[in-house]
Amino acid sequence: MEQMLEALLGAKWIEWKMQLAASLGVDDASAGSVLGGIAQQLMGRYSTGDLDLQNLQQPSAVAELLTQLDLASLASQVGVDTERLMASLAQIVPDLVTSAGAILGGSGLGDVLGNMGPS
Numbered sequence: 001m002e003q004m005l006e007a008l009l010g011a012k013w014i015e016w017k018m019q020l021a022a023s024l025g026v027d028d029a030s031a032g033s034v035l036g037g038i039a040q041q042l043m044g045r046y047s048t049g050d051l052d053l054q055n056l057q058q059p060s061a062v063a064e065l066l067t068q069l070d071l072a073s074l075a076s077q078v079g080v081d082t083e084r085l086m087a088s089l090a091q092i093v094p095d096l097v098t099s100a101g102a103i104l105g106g107s108g109l110g111d112v113l114g115n116m117g118p119s
Helices: 001-007 013-025 028-047 059-069 069-077 083-103 109-116
Strands: none
Touching: 001 013, 013 028, 013 083, 028 069, 028 083, 059 083, 069 083, 083 109
16 A cells, blocks of 8 residues: 555655654654555545545644544554654645645545545
């Protein structure tokens, strides 16, 4: 999953991974694993219609979404607490939505997630 996202998003994916690694105090591989896990959860929510991408431009919507994801298992994989992971992801998710749209020239994260789903 991470390699596919990195291929699609290029330098932005690397930037988010480095930002997350620095924020959490983990290595790049751990940060990439966390981002890949988040992407899988977002893809699942998007494919079932449970993710309003336009709404994710609002910080309160990002915070609400993060409470609905399984952050505890991702946090435990890298040895950080859930609250710290949530705070770090809150800084990345809005940029991910915006940047994906600019990179792909479409509707942003919807294009990324749509392209990753089953055909």
